[in-house]
Amino acid sequence: MNYNRNFNRSETITGRTNTSHFNRPQLYEIHPISIKMIQKGNPWVTLDKYSEQFHPNEKFIVASNRRKPFALLLHDPRHSTVRARLWSKEGNFGKQIKNFKNDFIARVKEAFKQRKDQKILDKRNNLYLLFGEADRVPGLFIQLLNDQILIQSYTHFWDRYQDIILQTVMNQMKQVFGVEVFKDQIWMQNRADSNEFKAPAKGLDPNLSFKRFEINEFGCKYNVSIGEFYDNGIYTDMxxxxxxxxxxxxSSKKVLNLYSYTGAFSVYAMKNGATKVTSVDLSETYMELLESNIKLNEDMSIGNHTSMISSVSDALNELKDKETFDLIICDPPSSSSNGTKRTNALKEYEKMLPKMYHLLEDGGQMVLFLNTHKVSKRKFSEKIDKITADKKLNLKNVKFLSLNSDCPSMPRFAEGSYLKGFILKKAAQKDDTSKKPE
Ligand SMILES: C[S@@+](CC[C@H](N)C(=O)[O-])C[C@H]1O[C@@H](n2cnc3c(N)ncnc32)[C@H](O)[C@@H]1O
Structure with a gap:
């Protein structure tokens, strides 16, 4: 693969004549807001009147600030919104382009070493070895799932580097973890085009279209399938x-898991001693997978579990005055449909929270998640505070949860800190009788 660019071009970009010569890359002006955003820690340049001028043949973009090289970007002319991603903010960008392959290998190695040093594999065999922007390898995510490797790219930039990515993963698995990985254990999935057909991952072994196997997370076993569907059955980032x-x-015996998907939280609850777990999801298929996950764990009894294939709003109504729980988990998709109406998760909490409160025992806890970069931690927390105040719910916000460990959060980059959660605790006793929920 050829990493050398031809810098000896002379053409007019964004109305300026290119004065570049050999070894000095073309400079591109970028939007003043993009400059500010990059300075603040946001690594993306989105589509605008500046970035649409980037020449489609450029692999790398050297962005300028007042005619001085300012940032080295990875270019994706095919992406509908994110046209370039930050590779570097300092140093000699011409040299960095030439040394791109080595820098890439060094960043992957560093990421793998961080996971090794954290000893994550001692506790679970599903983890992110590389988490895109947070590991300074923008748009590239690598998961280890048991002995399989899933490489997901969110930008077309990486398409031309597939061989190097594969070689690097195999080498670093050996060097850092001492594990030999063969090509038939590697899967690749392009997630750059969210509007196109959501294609499952493809295996490098041409004779294998998908693979079903188990992973182990904190002593819980889960079924996973790569190559069969767009998602593989477990959210490793959680x-x-x-x-x-x-x-x-x-500390929870009776657990309600709302938007349960394949039941990672339900199985985890049972592993930690819950004797009554109720899971709610619209999808019959996911509920079947959830039940098969419980059955996979010999130490769990399916008799301790209730499946509700229903919308969360119907389930909350159905459970009212019949059941109570000491822990409620609520992990909705950012927007969802109950078959008739589309709603967004933040707004939905206005209706759900009082109903969940009603089902929660005194002293019980609920964990509310929001899975979107479009709502900040502050806005989410203000919304919860407003609902609890308006509806007079005796709830105390006790802890904030975010991406961490193998999936580092990026507080200055909204898209890189999409997951937010709050643990709320209901007062142990109704010490204020005037605070009755509406
Ligand atoms: C983000 S996933 C939950 C992930 C899960 N908590 C985990 O960690 O594995 C969202 C789930 O909500 C389900 N869902 C979407 N809309 C729903 C609704 N209105 N009522 C019930 N379930 C819904 C989907 O089928 C999907 O399984």
Missing amino acids: AAVREKLEKTFK
């Missing part, structure tokens, strides 16, 4: 969050 909730689960 694993570190589940670990942070260990104490909360350990």
Whole structure:
């Protein structure tokens, strides 16, 4: 693969004559807001009148600020919104372009070493070895799922580097973890075009279209399938969050898991001693997978679990005055449909929270998640405070949860800190009788 660019071009970009010569890359002006955003820690340049002028053949963009080289960007002329992603803010960008392959390998190695040093594999065999922008390898995510490797790219930039990515993953698995990985254990998925057909990952072994296997997370077993569907059955980015909730689960016997998907939280609840777990999801298929996950764990009894294939709003109405729980998990998609109406999660909490409160025992806890970069931590917390005040709910916000560990959060980059959660605790006794929920 050829990493050398031909810098000896002379053409007019954004109305200026290119004065570049050999070894000095073309400079591109970028939007003043993009400059500010990059300075503040946001690594994306989105589509605008400046970025649409980037020449489609450029792999790298050297962005300028007042005619001085300012940032080295990875270019994706095919992406509908994110046209370039930050690679570097300092140094000699011409040299960095030439040395791109080595810098890429060094960043991957550093990311793998961080996970190794954290000893994550001692606790679970599903983890992110590389988490895109947070590991300074923008748009590239690598998961280890048992002995399989899933490489997901969110930008077309990486398409031409597939061989180097594969080689690097195999080399670094050996060097950092001492594990030999063969090509038939590697899967690749392009997630750059969210509007196009959501294609499953493709295996490098041409004879294998998909693979079903188990992973182990904190002593819980889960079924996973790569190559069969767009998603693989477990949200690995939630694993570190589940670990942070260990104490909360350990103190909970009756758990309600709303938007349960394949039941990672339900299984985790049972592992931590819950004797009555109710899971709610619209999808019959996901509920079947959830039940098969419980059955996979010999130490759990399916008799301790109730499946509700229903919308969360119907389930909350149905459970009212019949059941109570000491822990409620609520992890909605950012927007969802109950078959007739589309709603967004933040707004939905206005209706859901009082109903969940009604089902929560005194002293019980609920964990509310929001899975979108479009709402900040502050806006989410203000919304919860407003609902609890308006509806007179005796709830105390006790802890904030975010991406962490193998999925580092990026507080200055909204898209890189999409997951937010709050643990709310209901007062142990109704010490203020005037505070009755509406
Ligand atoms: C973000 S996933 C939940 C992930 C899960 N908490 C985990 O960690 O594995 C959202 C789930 O909500 C379900 N869902 C979407 N809209 C729903 C609704 N209105 N009522 C019930 N479930 C819904 C989807 O089928 C999907 O399984």
